[in-house]
Amino acid sequence: APCRPGRPKAAPQQAMWVELISSPDQWADQTEAWAALAAEAIVPNVFYEPWMLLPAIPRFGAGRNLRLALVFSPYPTDHHAPPTLCGVFPLEITSRYTGAHHGIPVSTLSLWKHKYCYLSTPLIRTERAAETLDAFFSWLDAGSHGCTLMQFKDITVDGPFHHLLTDSSARPRN
Numbered sequence: 001a002p003c004r005p006g007r008p009k010a011a012p013q014q015a016m017w018v019e020l021i022s023s024p025d026q027w028a029d030q031t032e033a034w035a036a037l038a039a040e041a042i043v044p045n046v047f048y049e050p051w052m053l054l055p056a057i058p059r060f061g062a063g064r065n066l067r068l069a070l071v072f073s074p075y076p077t078d079h080h081a082p083p084t085l086c087g088v089f090p091l092e093i094t095s096r097y098t099g100a101h102h103g104i105p106v107s108t109l110s111l112w113k114h115k116y117c118y119l120s121t122p123l124i125r126t127e128r129a130a131e132t133l134d135a136f137f138s139w140l141d142a143g144s145h146g147c148t149l150m151q152f153k154d155i156t157v158d159g160p161f162h163h164l165l166t167d168s169s170a171r172p173r174n
Contacts, residue, residue: 016086016128016135020145021068024057030070033085034123042126043161047117048090060114065093067109069139071124071132086125087132093147109140110151120154121161129160133168 021027031050038049046052057066071087092112111120124132140150156162 016071016073016131018135018139019070019072021070024061024066024068027057027068028054030068030085030088034088037085037088037125038123040125040127041123042129042164043121043124043156043159045119045121045123047113047119048088048121048123053090056114056117060116061112064112066112067091067093067145069136071135071139073128073131084125084128086128087136088123089136090122093145107147108149108151109145109147110153111155113154118154119156120152121156124161124164129164130168133164134171137168 021030028050031054034050038044067090069087069089069091070085071089072083073086074083090112091109094108094110111122113120139145152165155165
């Protein structure tokens with residue numbers, strides 16, 4: 001069944017929310033909103049645009065535990081309008097952290113990067129960037145994904161996303 005964004009019933013006070021699509025076959029259901037977001041992203045990333053990422057899934061994503069985390073916001077002036085897609089985070093879940101060591105047995109989320117993907121900066125809508133990343137971090141903190149660690153590998157190391165990530169990770173959360 002296609003992912004139909006809607007506010008979660010458990011947290012109606014929440015301004016933004018995250019939906020996780022488990023099946024890469026369903027990622028294409030978001031193509032139109034995803035492409036519109038890519039055109040307004042705080043940092044462009046051609047590797048995460050739907051026209052480039054979707055064809056890579058069958059070729060490079062086979063056997064991988066992939067998810068697509070989507071951050072939505074209600075339409076600001078019309079409560080009957082569909083929600084606005086504000087963030088796209090292609091994720092991979094692994095059972096081992098492969099950082100500086102040879103592998104630590106810790107469930108890990110990371111931004112998915114295939115063989116020909118050279119940048120893993122997520123797509124985040126410019127005008128809602130801080131709220132989008134805060135909503136993503138709140139979702140991470142809630143732990144419904146079952147992972148202990150989130151890796152931000154191969155992202156831009158300077159510029160708007162880096163500053164946003166630094167600021168957002170320093171803010172206290174409830």
